[in-house]
Amino acid sequence: MKAVQLYYPPEWAHCYGCGYLNAQGLRIETHWHPERGESETRFTPKPYHTAIPGFVYGGLLASLVDCHSTATAAAAKAQAEGLSLEAHPLRFVTASLKVDYLKPTPLGPELLLVGRAREVKGKKVVVETELFAEGVLTVRGEAVLVQIGEGFGRSGSAPGGG
Numbered sequence: 001m002k003a004v005q006l007y008y009p010p011e012w013a014h015c016y017g018c019g020y021l022n023a024q025g026l027r028i029e030t031h032w033h034p035e036r037g038e039s040e041t042r043f044t045p046k047p048y049h050t051a052i053p054g055f056v057y058g059g060l061l062a063s064l065v066d067c068h069s070t071a072t073a074a075a076a077k078a079q080a081e082g083l084s085l086e087a088h089p090l091r092f093v094t095a096s097l098k099v100d101y102l103k104p105t106p107l108g109p110e111l112l113l114v115g116r117a118r119e120v121k122g123k124k125v126v127v128e129t130e131l132f133a134e135g136v137l138t139v140r141g142e143a144v145l146v147q148i149g150e151g152f153g154r155s156g157s158a159p160g161g162g
């Protein structure tokens, strides 16, 4: 199945974490598994994503949780409403992000993020994410995502569900 991010229209695809039009970005790709109600993102940090040598920088991990959560929100909301992302490319921004670093995350192996929507209500989705390195849970995140409309970010415009 196509990654959630690839449904975003070009004007919403410049995000540093997940925009397919950002050549310098992380360009993460999140896959939604409707039968499990879970999302997955895989990402292998580069050697320069270092904190303490041998371990991944926490800010990068927060970025991965952040953008994984926005995509999870879009997919979960689409499923809850019976919409296809193809016809309805929903886009969410992060209102709140909490990241718990449970253990140091080793630098080298591919990381796996697994997300679930804990709440889908109106234009708000609450997403829980677990990040694993070689099967070990090292980071847990919780994010509140709010759906935006086409006018988001333009001066004088109010955020709106779209």
Ligand SMILES: CCCCCCCCCC(=O)SCCNC(=O)CCNC(=O)[C@H](O)C(C)(C)COP(=O)(O)OP(=O)(O)OC[C@H]1O[C@@H](n2cnc3c(N)ncnc32)[C@H](O)[C@@H]1OP(=O)(O)O
Pocket: 011, 012, 013, 015, 017, 066, 067, 070, 091, 092, 093, 094, 095, 096, 121, 122, 123, 124, 144, 146, 152, 153, 159, 160
């Ligand atoms: C155009 C770009 C598109 C691409 C974006 C890529 C996303 C990648 C991830 C990011 O980095 S996003 C960038 C960082 N985030 C922002 O810049 C968002 C800045 N904040 C805003 O624009 C507004 O505050 C926001 C759209 C998030 C919410 O404004 P609203 O006026 O739409 O929210 P509203 O007050 O109606 O609240 C809607 C629900 O969200 C809840 N909520 C809002 N802010 C919250 C908060 N901070 N913490 C917890 N919950 C929050 C609020 O309680 C409510 O819940 P209930 O429906 O249950 O009552």
